[in-house]
Amino acid sequence: MHATLARTLIVMPAFNEEESVADVVSEVYAKLPGVSCLVVDDGSADATAAKARAAGAEVLRLPFNLGVGGAMRAGFKYALANGFDNVVQVDSDGQHDPSAVPQLLAELEHADVVLGARFAGVGNYAAKGPRRWAMVMLSLILSRVAHSRLTDTTSGFKASGPRAVRLFAKHYPAEYLGDTVESLVIAARCGCVIRQIPVAMRPRAGGVPSHNPLKAAQYLGRAMLALLFALIRPAVPLPSVEAAV
């Protein structure tokens, strides 16, 4: 596992997360010896980058906010340029437990993308009402597209293997919900194997998820639209090893 960790880059997109980012970075280093950690500061106005650096992480500072998708593509490019095989996305707000990373990496032996799924029996994360329906519907459709049972497709806790890293460094979408929904469609269309394993989620360090039914309905609509647009797009070719970077 140590050999795998040494070839793995933890990428944390962070937007104004000065409260939590240092703790999360420290926890990653404590629980995952030998791993490298990159914080992509997505145009924060606070001390996110300085705090992350002080905690020992490498930091990419984007000159303005690009969203999670834009930050992650920068992370994938960094991984490719610096010779990392695997990338694991971990939220900088502390809701992902780094001790689950070795399980994700182990599953990566048989897959290109491994999702840490919240509703798969471990932990007590729950969503209700229209938001839950949206997630269930997305999961049903994406499971068919990916030929694999996926129950939590909007999870930000994801591991990508070498093939997926090369693909995502070029084609990771920046659109709303693109980083979750469309990225999975792109990977599946390329013939990447997508799996999920159950993980426990912790409550977010700051802020509570919205339970406004109107917002949830809007989310459902936008998610379906994003999925529809992703599905009508032609498959992108999987970049070869040589063509990468």
Add this chain to the structure above:
Amino acid sequence: MIAGATVSSYVLGIVMALLTLVVVTESLRRRRMRERHAVWWLAAGTVALVIAVFPRLLAAAASLIGVAVPANLVFFLSVFVLFFVSIQHSSELTKAEDQNRTLAEEVALLKARVDALSAPSPAPERIADAPAEGPEGAPLFGAASGDAPAR
């Protein structure tokens, strides 16, 4: 069918609406148009298609709102959509220009830093000591190299 409309104008309306939808969908598919721009054109195209197929809906809507000539409602809605999309484009263009400017500044600062670092003599003190400021007053290089104060 509304008064004066012939079969050919009926067909023309449907064809034009379909053409709009096909062009927008195809641009979207080829990633030549981003979702948030495409949505308005798709909505307009869909409304146009519905009205083209069921012209009576337009007449009903016009009399409901109190517009005497149904075609005027079409013109009003078209102008409204075009106006709205233009405003959206202006704001997106402004944002893109701002980002472009920020990028140019960052590149210029990085170039100065690279020049200073690659200079043979130990000259880079001036740049190292200067409080390098980012676009929003954020330190550009601060904690990265440890040679400038982070604040």
